[in-house]
Amino acid sequence: MLRTLKQITRIGIISEPVPLTAAERDKQDALQEEIRRIYGRALCIRHVDAGSCNGCELEIHALNNPYYNLEGLGIKFVASPRHADLLLVTGPVSRHMQAALRRTYEATPEPKWVIALGDCGCNGGLFGCSYASAGAVADVIPVDVTVPGCPPSPGAILSGILAVLDKPRATGLRSGSAEH
Amino acid sequence: MELVTAPLPGAAPARHALVDAAGLRAVCAAAHVADGQLQTLWASDERDRVGGFCLWVALADAQGLLLLQLPLPAEQPRYPDLTDIFPAAARLQRAAYDLTGVRAEKSDPRPWLRHGAWPTQTFPLRRDTHGPAPTDEEESYPFVRVTGDGVHEIAVGPVHAGIIEPGHFRFSVVGEKVLRLEERLGYVHKGIEKRFESLPALQGQRLAARVSGDSAVAFSWAYCMALEALCDATPPARALWLRALSLERERLANHLGDLGALGNDAGFGVGLAQFSRLKEDLLRANARALGARYLLDAVVPGGVAFDLEDAARRLLLETLPPLETEVGTLRDIYADHAGLQDRFLGAGRITPALAAQLGLTGLAGRASGQPHDLRCDHPAAPYDQLQVHRITHSDGDVAARVAVRFGETLESLRLCRVILENLPPGAVHAPLPPAAHGRPGLGWVEGWRGPVLVALETTDGGGIRRCHPHDPSWQNWPALEHAVIGNIVPDFPLINKSFNLSYSGHDL
Ligand code: SF4
Numbered sequence: 001m002l003r004t005l006k007q008i009t010r011i012g013i014i015s016e017p018v019p020l021t022a023a024e025r026d027k028q029d030a031l032q033e034e035i036r037r038i039y040g041r042a043l044c045i046r047h048v049d050a051g052s053c054n055g056c057e058l059e060i061h062a063l064n065n066p067y068y069n070l071e072g073l074g075i076k077f078v079a080s081p082r083h084a085d086l087l088l089v090t091g092p093v094s095r096h097m098q099a100a101l102r103r104t105y106e107a108t109p110e111p112k113w114v115i116a117l118g119d120c121g122c123n124g125g126l127f128g129c130s131y132a133s134a135g136a137v138a139d140v141i142p143v144d145v146t147v148p149g150c151p152p153s154p155g156a157i158l159s160g161i162l163a164v165l166d167k168p169r170a171t172g173l174r175s176g177s178a179e180h
Numbered sequence: 181m182e183l184v185t186a187p188l189p190g191a192a193p194a195r196h197a198l199v200d201a202a203g204l205r206a207v208c209a210a211a212h213v214a215d216g217q218l219q220t221l222w223a224s225d226e227r228d229r230v231g232g233f234c235l236w237v238a239l240a241d242a243q244g245l246l247l248l249q250l251p252l253p254a255e256q257p258r259y260p261d262l263t264d265i266f267p268a269a270a271r272l273q274r275a276a277y278d279l280t281g282v283r284a285e286k287s288d289p290r291p292w293l294r295h296g297a298w299p300t301q302t303f304p305l306r307r308d309t310h311g312p313a314p315t316d317e318e319e320s321y322p323f324v325r326v327t328g329d330g331v332h333e334i335a336v337g338p339v340h341a342g343i344i345e346p347g348h349f350r351f352s353v354v355g356e357k358v359l360r361l362e363e364r365l366g367y368v369h370k371g372i373e374k375r376f377e378s379l380p381a382l383q384g385q386r387l388a389a390r391v392s393g394d395s396a397v398a399f400s401w402a403y404c405m406a407l408e409a410l411c412d413a414t415p416p417a418r419a420l421w422l423r424a425l426s427l428e429r430e431r432l433a434n435h436l437g438d439l440g441a442l443g444n445d446a447g448f449g450v451g452l453a454q455f456s457r458l459k460e461d462l463l464r465a466n467a468r469a470l471g472a473r474y475l476l477d478a479v480v481p482g483g484v485a486f487d488l489e490d491a492a493r494r495l496l497l498e499t500l501p502p503l504e505t506e507v508g509t510l511r512d513i514y515a516d517h518a519g520l521q522d523r524f525l526g527a528g529r530i531t532p533a534l535a536a537q538l539g540l541t542g543l544a545g546r547a548s549g550q551p552h553d554l555r556c557d558h559p560a561a562p563y564d565q566l567q568v569h570r571i572t573h574s575d576g577d578v579a580a581r582v583a584v585r586f587g588e589t590l591e592s593l594r595l596c597r598v599i600l601e602n603l604p605p606g607a608v609h610a611p612l613p614p615a616a617h618g619r620p621g622l623g624w625v626e627g628w629r630g631p632v633l634v635a636l637e638t639t640d641g642g643g644i645r646r647c648h649p650h651d652p653s654w655q656n657w658p659a660l661e662h663a664v665i666g667n668i669v670p671d672f673p674l675i676n677k678s679f680n681l682s683y684s685g686h687d688l
Contacts, residue, residue: 003513004450011454047343051368053684055393055474060343061437062463065456079341094687095297096367097346100338126387131298131311132371151393151474 042076045161046084046108050101050140051133052091055151056118060088062154075161081107086164088157089141092120092127093134105141113144113164117157122146183207185246190409191560192624193244201260204237204250208265216241217539217552218266219624219633220650221273223282225306226251233257233282236620236648238633244558245622247635257282268539268655275688279305279373290322293366293687304374305646326352326360334669338367345683349672356668361661369687376647381407381615381638382481384647388634389476391649392685397423397430398627399634399649399685400479405560405623406636407481410615414561417604419483421562425599426475426484428592431628433462433474435589436507438680442582443514445674446523451514458506465499468492483609497600504593511586524579528663528675531576538659542630542652544679547584548576554626565602566595578678588628617645629653629682651685 047060063070070076078084081104093101105114116137119125124135137143144167147160183203185195199207208218219238226234235250235257250259261284262269273284274292281303294300303309326333331354338346348364372391376384388403389396401423408415415423436459443451463473469492470478478484488496514520530540532549540548554560555568571587573580615621615638623634630652637645660679664672 003509003516007454007509007513008450011457048339049345049368051370051684052345053390053393054345054682055390055396055476057343057345058394058433058437058474062456062460065460066453067457067460077343091368092370094368094370096295096369097338100346100367104339126390127370127372127375130371130374131304131313132369132374150390150476153473 042071042074043086043161043165044076044078044084045086045088046078046081046104048087048089048101048104050089050091050097050121050137051094051127052118052120056090056120059151059154059157060090060117063157068154068158070158081105082109084108084112086113086115086161087141088115088117088161089137089143090117090121092124092129093137093140095132095134098134098140101137101140113167114141115160115164116143116146117160118152119148119150122148125150188245188247188409188619188622189412190621190623191405191414192409192622193558194247194622194624195243195245196247196249196619199248199250201250204235204248205260205262205265207246207248208237208239208262211239211241211246212265214241215536216246217541218262218268218272218655219245219631220635220648220654221262221269221276222635222648222650223252223257223276223280223305224637224646225280227254228307233280235259235276235282236635237262238622238635238650240552240631245624245633247620247622252282258285259283261285261287263287266539267537268658271658272654279303281306293369295321295366295369297369304371321364323350323362323364324360328354330354331359347683351669351672353669356670358664358667358669358672361664361672363657363661365657365683366687368684372649372688373647376644379644381636381642381644382612384636384644385480386477388647388649389479391688392651392653392682393474393476394434394682395430395627395629395632395651395685396474396476397426397479398625398632399651400476401427402623402625402632402634403636403647403649404479404481405625406621406634407615407623407638408612409621409623410617410619410636410638411612412616413482413610413612415483416607416610417562418606419608419610421599421603422484422486422488422608423479424562424566425488425596425603426470426478427625427627428595428599429462429466429470430475431592432589432596433459433466434628434680435585435592436462438677439510439514439582439585439589441677441680442524442578442674443520445677446520448514448517448520451510451520454506454510458503461499461503465496469496480609482612483607485609487608488603493600493603497597500593500597500600504590507586507589507593514582514586521579523671523674524582525577527578527671528667528678529575529577530659530663532574534662535576535659538662539655540659541655542626543584543588543628544581544656544659545630546570546572547580549574552631554624554631558624560624562599566598568595578674581678614642620646627652629680630656649685649688651682653681653683653686656681657686
């Protein structure tokens with residue numbers, strides 16, 4: 001126990017200013033304020049792996065390390081789509097995950113946002129469209145923001161989350177759904 | 181029976197033999213008795229060439245890889261079931277049928293990788309199947325039912341709570357106790373083997389790296405090793421040393437991440453915070469010195485895609501001692517923490533005897549007394565000069581898998597130092613001569629999770645005729661079903677994490 005405490009105090013707090021561009025950093029306070037105003041609570045993200053190679057997941061995990069201190073920003077990952085404001089979707093959508101992704105989208109209460117993460121989420125990546133892969137996330141559910149990269153860095157993912165807050169969220173009235 | 185083998189060129193020690201159906205079983209049975217393991221199994225459509233199909237079985241024995249080739253007829257291609265000799269063959273056989281229509285006789289008829297995205301009787305890896313029309317039906321899958329007083333089922337997934345890959349787990353429980361677990365995988369099947377066939381051989385390593393992103397270096401190296409075997413070429417020494425550096429840093433990133441997550445799953449959040457900090461430090465050093473946090477595109481045919489300037493080399497060297505000290509401190513903290521040890525000890529145990537029977541491999545195998553490590557058993561350059569210290573344990577529980585990770589983390593740090601201090605000068609890449617076709621090339625690399633194998637055949641036009649990448653998760657997923665028996669449901673996440681198997685690398 002003592003050793004643990006020593007380790008904690010020796011390392012201290014290592015959280016950094018969020019690794020964003022200057023413009024984005026200006027927005028950081030505004031963001032926290034915005035999240036508080038809109039939600040009166042943390043922004044809740046549900047991650048869905050719709051066919052990823054698991055590389056993108058490694059960088060989403062990194063966002064939760066003490067350097068990025070995501071929760072300090074007022075953002076947290078939740079276990080159910082019913083508690084989520086935002087779906088963070090990785091991978092080309094495998095045909096075997098297509099139905100589960102749609103169901104997850106439908107189970108997320110409106111209004112809601114969707115980020116397609118990584119080159120695969122943006123356009124199918126190296127896997128493309130095939131008998132087994134439906135390609136981009138936007139071909140299966142409506143997408144608000146795409147974050148390219150293979151995998152995108154934690155900073156890029158965070159920028160994507162910030163960008164999404166500027167977007168109007170999907171409501172039941174939204175047209176142009178790509179369901180098919 | 182005398183088996184006629186011919187050596188296969190390349191960095192992986194390998195022999196090839198043509199067998200008939202009876203010979204296949206006889207060789208497998210003899211290999212099993214001599215402590216050999218099934219590495220992988222796949223089928224290929226050769227109707228354009230020899231008028232039939234082929235089944236390929238790769239065994240690992242004391243000499244290296246033994247690749248068995250069984251030619252099969254075009255009509256009703258059938259081969260003898262191998263699951264009584266190697267239980268790990270079961271899912272590989274089902275997958276081979278789903279993709280090529282080549283079936284093991286009297287075997288489990290249920291689909292494995294096919295859930296309904298393509299119709300039955302359509303086989304995506306046949307050469308005359310061009311992008312089968314996707315169906316959108318979800319097929320019902322007959323899980324094995326456990327009946328009895330008070331037994332009920334818990335179904336989890338495919339979408340899990342948490343940032344993990346999708347798969348389905350069906351538990352049969354009494355109270356909190358798990359009687360049986362049945363896995364249903366294949367959700368992230370994205371047609372990787374078919375996709376390979378549309379890529380030039382010189383670009384296949386990019387897809388190989390994305391078979392399982394956490395093992396990108398292992399897979400891209402194995403792919404390049406297979407291609408280089410076909411070209412009869414050896415990359416420059418400096419390139420091979422830089423590949424080993426990349427591979428050890430991939431091992432470090434995964435082990436550090438898992439050690440933190442295992443602490444967290446056992447209720448010790450400090451462990452997660454500390455280890456994820458160390459992992460982030462490692463990734464940032466990668467970005468500064470090697471040009472990327474994750475080395476998905478570092479290994480290329482003929483060498484590596486980066487060089488290490490002397491300043492970068494020294495930077496990496498400087499980061500090693502503090503990391504070593506921190507890992508040592510955390511190892512003591514984990515060892516002294518009664519709560520952690522209470523959760524780790526005895527959980528998810530696979531005894532050495534069961535491990536041998538199931539063919540448990542890689543890190544999990546070494547934690548259950550299976551001492552195989554390619555870096556020690558069949559060291560390809562530069563490992564032949566590094567004298568890797570093998571880390572094993574015989575308890576086979578979560579605690580043992582944690583202990584092996586700690587040991588391997590410290591050993592990888594030592595290897596990084598030796599590599600950085602002895603990096604040979606010279607080129608990091610040499611162009612490859614044209615690849616031979618008409619025979620397979622094999623690549624075999626000890627990734628962080630276990631041995632990764634890539635079998636590759638090229639076309640005469642520089643394309644890929646067939647590529648089969650194999651992740652050790654194939655062997656270890658079925659073992660997880662055994663590991664949880666008799667444990668309580670709330671311990672499943674911890675036990676599962678202690679294996680940390682790949683879904684993508686398995687589903688392909
Ligand atoms: S974008 Fe890259 S890292 Fe992410 S899932 Fe696709 S291949 Fe993997």
